[in-house]
Amino acid sequence: MIYWSSLITFYLFSAGVSAGAMLLSIAAGFIDPVKYKRIVTTGAYIAPFPIMAGLIMLIFDLERPGLFWLLLTTFKYKSIMSIGAWIITFFSTVSIIYFILNLQKDYLKLKTRATAVNAIKIVGLILCTSVALYTGLLLSTLTARPFWNTPMIPVLLFVSAVIDGLAAISLVLCFKPDEDKGYINTFIHTGDFVLLYLLLLCTVIFLIGIGKSTQSAAIALGIVTSGQLSALFWVGFVAVGVVIPFIAAAYKLCTKMRVHTPWLNFISALFALTGGYIVRGVIIDAGQLTQAILF
Amino acid sequence: MSAPVKSGKSPKWAMLIDTTKCVGCLACVAACHNQNELPVTEFFNRVEEQEFGRFPNYNRRFLPMQCQHCDNPPCVSVCPTGASYKRSDGIVAIDTQRCIGCKYCILSCPYKARTINREHGFVHKCGFCAVLLHNNALPACVGTCPTGVRVFGDLNDPNSEISNLAASKKVVQIGKDLNTKPSIYYIIG
Ligand code: SF4
Ligand code: SF4
Numbered sequence: 001m002i003y004w005s006s007l008i009t010f011y012l013f014s015a016g017v018s019a020g021a022m023l024l025s026i027a028a029g030f031i032d033p034v035k036y037k038r039i040v041t042t043g044a045y046i047a048p049f050p051i052m053a054g055l056i057m058l059i060f061d062l063e064r065p066g067l068f069w070l071l072l073t074t075f076k077y078k079s080i081m082s083i084g085a086w087i088i089t090f091f092s093t094v095s096i097i098y099f100i101l102n103l104q105k106d107y108l109k110l111k112t113r114a115t116a117v118n119a120i121k122i123v124g125l126i127l128c129t130s131v132a133l134y135t136g137l138l139l140s141t142l143t144a145r146p147f148w149n150t151p152m153i154p155v156l157l158f159v160s161a162v163i164d165g166l167a168a169i170s171l172v173l174c175f176k177p178d179e180d181k182g183y184i185n186t187f188i189h190t191g192d193f194v195l196l197y198l199l200l201l202c203t204v205i206f207l208i209g210i211g212k213s214t215q216s217a218a219i220a221l222g223i224v225t226s227g228q229l230s231a232l233f234w235v236g237f238v239a240v241g242v243v244i245p246f247i248a249a250a251y252k253l254c255t256k257m258r259v260h261t262p263w264l265n266f267i268s269a270l271f272a273l274t275g276g277y278i279v280r281g282v283i284i285d286a287g288q289l290t291q292a293i294l295f
Numbered sequence: 296m297s298a299p300v301k302s303g304k305s306p307k308w309a310m311l312i313d314t315t316k317c318v319g320c321l322a323c324v325a326a327c328h329n330q331n332e333l334p335v336t337e338f339f340n341r342v343e344e345q346e347f348g349r350f351p352n353y354n355r356r357f358l359p360m361q362c363q364h365c366d367n368p369p370c371v372s373v374c375p376t377g378a379s380y381k382r383s384d385g386i387v388a389i390d391t392q393r394c395i396g397c398k399y400c401i402l403s404c405p406y407k408a409r410t411i412n413r414e415h416g417f418v419h420k421c422g423f424c425a426v427l428l429h430n431n432a433l434p435a436c437v438g439t440c441p442t443g444v445r446v447f448g449d450l451n452d453p454n455s456e457i458s459n460l461a462a463s464k465k466v467v468q469i470g471k472d473l474n475t476k477p478s479i480y481y482i483i484g
Contacts, residue, residue, distance in 0.1 A: 074377055
């Protein structure tokens, strides 16, 4: 039976986009703030918003949305959902501060203390890592759900979150003319190439692991690879979400195509985002459709 | 069968279900519905029908299933608001006022013991008929079973029938390897 609807899928996806965008923005800033300035600012401008939309979805998936505030008056250290609610709260706050910091650098031009800015970045880095990880841990810690109950789920969703963040940044950059002598393009395509390769690897390890696990896990795998979710999985996730963007990135790297080709970046980012949404939908559904066999 | 007596210590409630005696009459399901005033679509207990073996050595058994009042309950540890909690007498209960209906506990329960109350949106389940226990009566399903499938009692009372049965070699706990530590013991035929 399905208890968590596509609203939860959207929530996990949007949390991934936000966390990934912020992670890349901060990381790019640490690597080279001048060269990768557009990655830094675009990531910072994106980060707070998807997760806000996602939170609204999350609240509406509750059977009693009016009581959602109870999440913020309680802390249960054993409950990944409770820990997650607090992580999300801190993340939203820090992502807004980080957003304002970048905004002021670009437009407001106020004076800021470098140590304070660095502190925000480090806290931000910890928080976006936590957000990207917790969405997977939320699922992987349930022993009742064999399809979720594997350490591969958080790894897979983490990598996917960074890919989604990168795709969101790349998508926004398509609307700005290129002025970076190809640095940004190289960053995006290298990132895409490495991360999609990792995602592919994670997916293969995950599928083999699930297939060789318990009987109920194997049933779940059947639903995903040859049953009711198979079209979504093979076409939506594997082909559109991983293989096509991977080939696009590889092609651009191999041909040293440094000039900005907005249409190619646009399509490949859109595909990667679609895949990121679909893989979460498939995981959410497959986990719920199957249960540990007890007897 | 006598009503559960409280020993000196606070009780630790447990149940034994002897499936070899179950005829699948569903009297317990009806009694549960009645006792908990449940809508027709919501169940706290169910009787699963299982077929096993191959013709001619083929057989069928009935397996009553409900909340196992786990001693290491995943539903309690996942609950973000503390709505699901473990009482000192072993009963896993839900404070419906605090339940936001996130359904995380439903997904965490390996026994499919929890259900959403469609009218109010909270999650609810078998509570070992705590109200009846409070009045020294047995849970509705136990009292109503015509073949004596269910034995209920206090594990903290070493002389109780349930204590002896729980210690015997013929009982099993379902889903034991998921580390839930159920309070319901089964004899499986
Ligand atoms: S059977 Fe399910 S609902 Fe009952 S205590 Fe165990 S995990 Fe919780
Ligand atoms: S549905 Fe209610 S009882 Fe269950 S985990 Fe959520 S808040 Fe707790």
